[in-house]
Amino acid sequence: MRGFLSWNVLSGILNTMIGLATPFLYAALGETFAQSSGVVNLGVDGIMLLSAFAAFYVALTTLSLALGLLAAALVGLAMGLIMSFVSVTLKAEQGVSGIGLYMFGLGMSSLLFKVLIGTVKTVEGFKPIAIPFLSKIPFVGPILFHNDILTYGAFLLVPASWWVLEKTSLGLKIKAVGQNPAAADSVGIGVGRVRYLSVCIGAVLAGVAGASLSIAQLNLFQDNLTAGQGFIAVALVYFGGWRPVGVLAGALLFSVANSFQLWIQVLGVKIPSSVAVMLPYLLTILALTVTANRARQPAALNKPFERGES
Amino acid sequence: MRVKSILVAAAFAAALAASAAAAPIKIAVIMPSATTDAAFSQSMFGALLAIQKAQGGESAIVIKYTENMFNVPDAAAAIRDYASSGFDIVIAHGSQYGSSIQEIAKDFPKVTFAWGTDVNTYGLPNVYAYTAAAEQGGYVNGVLAAKLTKSKKIGVTGPIEVGDAKTYIDGFVQGVASVDKSITVSKTWTGSFSDVALMAAAAKTHIASGADELTGSSQSVVGSIGAAKDSGGVLWFGTQADQASLAPALVVASQVYDWTGMLKDILAKRKTGVLGGVAYTLTLVNGGLKIAYNPLYKLAAAVKAAGDAAATGIAKGTIKVNP
């Protein structure tokens, strides 16, 4: 453990944490919108995959990262519309339809990758931008203020989501629909429309999460690029108690634990690697037992709404 | 009436002519991951395509493939199906397919089965086994890395400590130690063959801790290579496939699995009536393993010489690399 707690190591852990947390933040904050209105979308991973591919392919062929990002958002929107249609209009069992969406995204992304590209290639993705002055602050500066634009966006999304959900009429409607759709319906809020909107917001953000992987962090696409991160993101919404701040805490906890376990391995601490890899998941469960989240789950979560039913 | 009989005769003659040409050899390959994985599966698939091209294309060799067969009973069904559909050679390219081969090969004595990576042919006359002595290229890469490192710290990003990932990395560590025992080689295992983001984070962690060179194995190392590229100066040593294209300025060398020699031998043996019974090992000696030096990286002549010396030593047997 010699030198383990040096500043160098600590800053390294925090630096890696920021990078790991970015896709979780986009996807989980997006899912927070969807779930706040009462819809569980388990297909987030599939959306991330297909959008990651779209962003990569467009960036590769047009050499424009902005277009790539746009493509990811549009693909996310399309998947969001599919999910809304199946879960809100057709009132499907949401857990199952989400899995279908995931399988579709996984299959389509691999299929298009194989047919259109066929081998692993790289792109020049979003590069880190140092914010003048702030990035020179000792220790904190290089960690917080020297990141690529999508990473900045992910963290700015936290207060932005909070503001939308707590301080705008849209947010109020979303939460009303999630808590008591019948009451919301009776005062004239279009339950279906609000749910469509929130699911699509979530899906677009999941698309950006995918782009953050393929054209910012990893700068490539490969089969199953996300390796299940989308599911972790959904889990983080529950962890965060449907509050953006809570989601941030969950994303950071999970990411710092992952970063920490990698450092443990690099520094040669004698723990079996599999145990180290387990650490973030064990820590999350432990954190749950300790914090015993009493946060109010949207009462209508996972229940399709039919006018005339209660 | 006469026109019809002429047409029939013409068709008959054409059919005769067509069948007189040699029937193409049909090869089927079953793989546990995608053909685009830039690693294990792609190396075999690429080798098959190369052989097909060299021997005359689709009219000489027909190749059918099934990928992403990580479910063993599904793979068994695929193996059996190809074998019973008139395929001459069925390649089960994954160590998990062993017991399926053992069961199925008995039922199709005229079909050649090849599987890897392992050395067990189950005593069956129509089964080949193959493996790659990945530790050999690992050793050579280790020697090169040891000679090139300035910070005396090297990072290894591995998936799970099994199979040729383990043997390659063990060889690499040995190679480094043979040059300079004071160099620190740090190993991380991500617990997954496909988690690219975690692999990239592992690589970044190595770099942040002072490593100026990286190596690793599995399809997810593309993440590590990306991290090396982002750092601007960290060198990469590859295995399973030539990874130079992913970071042209920073990849020093890659150990390449070249299955074509083995495949040619299997085809040739088949012509003489031998359908199996040999365990192949890709080594630096028989050319199954090649060290592909990246032409875009200016490697000092002395360092290359050290690498070549190591390779020769292994080939001669004077250097023993324990997997």
Next chain:
Amino acid sequence: MMRPKFDWAKVALNVLLPVAGVFAALFVGAAMLLALRVNPFTAYAALFNGAVGSKFGLTQSLVKATPLLLVGSGICIAFRANVINIGGEGQIIVGALMGAWVPLTFPAWPGWALIPLTCVMGFLAGGAWGFVPGILKARLRVNEILSTIMMNAIALQLMNLLLQGPMMDPEGIARGTFLAQSAQLPKQAWLARLVPQTLLHSGAIIAVVLAFAAYLLLWKTTIGYGIRAVGLNPDASRYSGIKVSFYQALSLTLAGGFAGLAGAIEVIGVQHRLMEGLTSGYGFTGIVAALLGGLHPLGVIPASVVFGGLLVGADKMQRATQVPSSLVTAILGIIVLFVSGAALWSRRWTAQRLVRQGLAAERLESGGER
């Protein structure tokens, strides 16, 4: 008011709708096949042929159906309590760990003792893996989606830990191949093969028996009544003294047990050793099978056979047409989307029918007074 004892019309609808959903999805799939320049008719003919066209295909469909049926039956139990169990992958893994560990630890025991013990241990291990999210939900109101996702990852790493270390096949170590698998299980622990030259094993029978057991549990016992009451109306259940959290935790534990048993049976029935990648996504496809079966254990029996056949046929389709396997995954996803969406019409139809029945009964009563 009259109520028919067995609603044939409803059953028929519950069968037809998923089928219609499947066909609609295959139609979309045909469009994708055309885009890849593959003839959809040849492709789907191969699919059908692969599933039912040969002895091997039929038995293979049953082989795949076995874990689907076990996992699916467990999912039904959980769903009836309104609990989503997506922890199947982890529960299968720990069950499979038992499936290998027990025979390897007691290699001298006879088969008639070893096999039942292995199955029981597999069930218990999976049950434990379902119990943890269950108790977290009951006591601390931790959502089961969160905890099961974490438990899945932990189980996977646990298996990696064992396969890289104490459970690695000694033969692999001796030969220097270090394969990610355990030693082969002693032969008396292998489940009997039902049809020679195929992979069909007696685990299929165990699966059917357990599906019936799930049915009996849910509809013929007080526990089952509690589970269903909690799922249909938790508030009313609480009022009448039924402990909601207890039944939710119990249903998760049982679902975990079923999945664990599926894992153990896959090991002793098919692969005869523990191998990486054995779950093959059954933790998720089992949910699909449960859905196709109308969330009723007896319905999951034919549904898992059909779904198993679909998976086997899809592989054959891939071999015959050489389309990428990812296309098959995408089409399966579309099937799930369509079938889950089709359920709406069943509910609407049922609701309207109940209304009509109610009106008819009213008229009957008031008509008698005229």
